[in-house]
Amino acid sequence: MERQVLARMGDGSLVATTRDQIRADLEEGTQAAAARGKMAPLAADELDHLLDIYASSARFTGVDIGAEVVLSKDGSGTPQLGSRIDALYACEQVLAHDTVELFHIDYSYKAVKTIVPFEQQFMKEAQERLTVPVHYGAQPDLGRYSAPDGPCGNWSELLPALKIDEARAAQEEAVALAVDDMVYVAESLWEAGADGLNFDTAGAAGDADFLATLRAVETLRARHSEMGIMVGMAAEMVLGTHGRLEYRGTRLAGLKPAGQLAVVAQAGATVFGPAVNTVTTRSVAWNSARALTFVKPCMAAATIPIHMNVGMGVGGMPMHAFAPVDAVSRASRACVDILRLDGL
């Protein structure tokens, strides 16, 4: 009888399985991505390496000494660490983060716009207390511009009513407003000393959300040649909630990580963060193989660093707010070992 191995599911639960089952999960995961993304599956030696990582009985694992990568941390800090600045300082001094990110709990550029002078004050203080890079981050969050929260028509209601033209017009109107807000907030934080800006979960509201992000990045790059700009994605495929939007001739709907990278780099970002969402009913081994398959085409094409999103519910990580270290360390190592990432 084959020896049992403990493994995690995508929801974080611990299950007993076997090495053969993990191998089958890895093969199914990479094939699932290959079929959906019309891309090559992982190679046999890559699957063998993943099998060694995921079938290990060790509680913790890590990359080889010397193979470490930069961790760019979104939303740094937690209430137990004190004030927001105290938390950033603890992340630098105690938790050894490579970068930290000042953020507001309402993680949206539109929301931050109304309190930006106070965020500037926090940024100034953070820059005086920390040595590591301090970024500012929020989400493009295009949905906030639709009724009842915003001034534009609600495309989520217009589309089911088959008011396609109205839904597209509402999104185009929202894009213009979101670009203005993102540029305003980004320049305000840059003025206060930020080392860079993070546009997190770009494309969460579809292709219009992604277009707004790209236009904001393009504007910022034209005005600030030294500004660090990171664009992290929301998903492995850009949803076509508009369907016809293009950036410099590239249709945004349906773009997968390599295509997303190309337009993000064209816009002028310095770091790209692909995201592949976790399927909670499949094992983390299945999810890891699927995520790595989606992101692999980025690596050869990249002209800027790739910091894959490997946080809650993305990149082969369980969808759980309190992630188990066995699952985190496996996903962390798997991404770096297989993809040769520039960072996470």
Next chain:
Amino acid sequence: MFGMDVAHSCASGMNGLRAAGDLVARLQMAKGMRITQAKRYVADRLGVTPLDLSDNTAMHELRGELRLGRVFETESSYYADPSPLEAKWHIAELLELPINSVERFRAGLSCAGPAAPATAKDRP
């Protein structure tokens, strides 16, 4: 935070101010350098190998000597170490990389006389 941040840091991170992760991160974010290029650039500037950049035992002493800022703990007293802005000033010189907060601090100095040199090689 324990499960996510600490686990990632231990499994694959360069460990920031404990080693040289912040320096490599600055080149990636500001210049869009890939990891191999950024590690090589920082290692050359520090006079070490890329392998040393994640080694906190090597980097702790070197950061102290070069006044680049470092972590401290209960057993250590580094009262003469530079403040964060001083440390970032030195980092900007070492990497020949403008750092936003340092540039703004420098621009705001009202009684500093002539502007400070932008890079180490500009020093008299």
